Amino acid sequence: MKLWLIVPAAGRGSRMQADRPKQYLSLHGRSVLARTLERLHQAFPDAILRLCLDPEDAWFDPEDVPFGEWQRVSGGEERVDTVRRALSTLADEAADDDWVLVHDAARPCVRLEDLHRLRTALDDEAIGALLATPVADTMKRADERGRVSHTEPRDGLWHAMTPQAFRFDLLRQALDAALATGASVTDEASAIEAMGLAPRLVPGSRDNLKITRPEDLALAARILALQMDPASAAEQGADA
Numbered sequence: 001m002k003l004w005l006i007v008p009a010a011g012r013g014s015r016m017q018a019d020r021p022k023q024y025l026s027l028h029g030r031s032v033l034a035r036t037l038e039r040l041h042q043a044f045p046d047a048i049l050r051l052c053l054d055p056e057d058a059w060f061d062p063e064d065v066p067f068g069e070w071q072r073v074s075g076g077e078e079r080v081d082t083v084r085r086a087l088s089t090l091a092d093e094a095a096d097d098d099w100v101l102v103h104d105a106a107r108p109c110v111r112l113e114d115l116h117r118l119r120t121a122l123d124d125e126a127i128g129a130l131l132a133t134p135v136a137d138t139m140k141r142a143d144e145r146g147r148v149s150h151t152e153p154r155d156g157l158w159h160a161m162t163p164q165a166f167r168f169d170l171l172r173q174a175l176d177a178a179l180a181t182g183a184s185v186t187d188e189a190s191a192i193e194a195m196g197l198a199p200r201l202v203p204g205s206r207d208n209l210k211i212t213r214p215e216d217l218a219l220a221a222r223i224l225a226l227q228m229d230p231a232s233a234a235e236q237g238a239d240a
């Protein structure tokens with residue numbers, strides 16, 4: 001059974017207010033995308049990659065891809081379109097029950113142990129699974145005026161992360177159905193849920209953040225430094 005990776009990296013990251021898409025911002029001397037691909041390759045060196053890029057992407061460097069088998073795919077208007085395009089390139093190669101892992105290009109700090117835990121969870125899983133973490137903060141529901149409407153009970157609430165892993169044919173069917181009905185798909189799991197199925201939640205680390213806003217880049221740099229050299233990063237923090 002083959003393991004496939006899909007990394008959507010076609011976004012332009014306007015909220016970062018940078019001179020380039022966020023996946024090409026520098027993170028410890030390499031691009032965010034390069035760091036993300038490096039981490040995925042460390043966990044899944046034999047996986048086959050589909051890297052989804054903007055057709056007009058002028059920043060991409062093929063040298064940033066550590067995988068032996070990979071293919072560039074043109075991204076679509078929305079994430080769901082992008083992932084569906086990537087799946088279409090697997091039609092003649094993937095078996096229906098092959099696992100497909102989808103991971104955000106802007107999550108370079110995902111821990112190796114979390115990636116391995118997710119892969120292990122798939123050994124006895126029929127539907128699929130995703131990394132997630134229980135909600136720790138008090139959750140407020142806003143009204144139309146931007147004021148608190150009420151407090152949401154946080155019991156059972158989880159922050160969804162990536163990777164998210166599903167069988168090839170099931171994920172293809174789910175995304176096709178979502179596109180056909182116009183259903184809102186914010187991640188792959190939501191498309192699976194729309195079919196009446198319940199993916200498994202695999203506990204992941206809170207430092208698997210998604211770089212979205214300018215302050216996230218500095219936080220990701222700090223997290224990555226701690227992961228790469230915990231002792232040195234701790235010493236630097238003590239001296240600051």
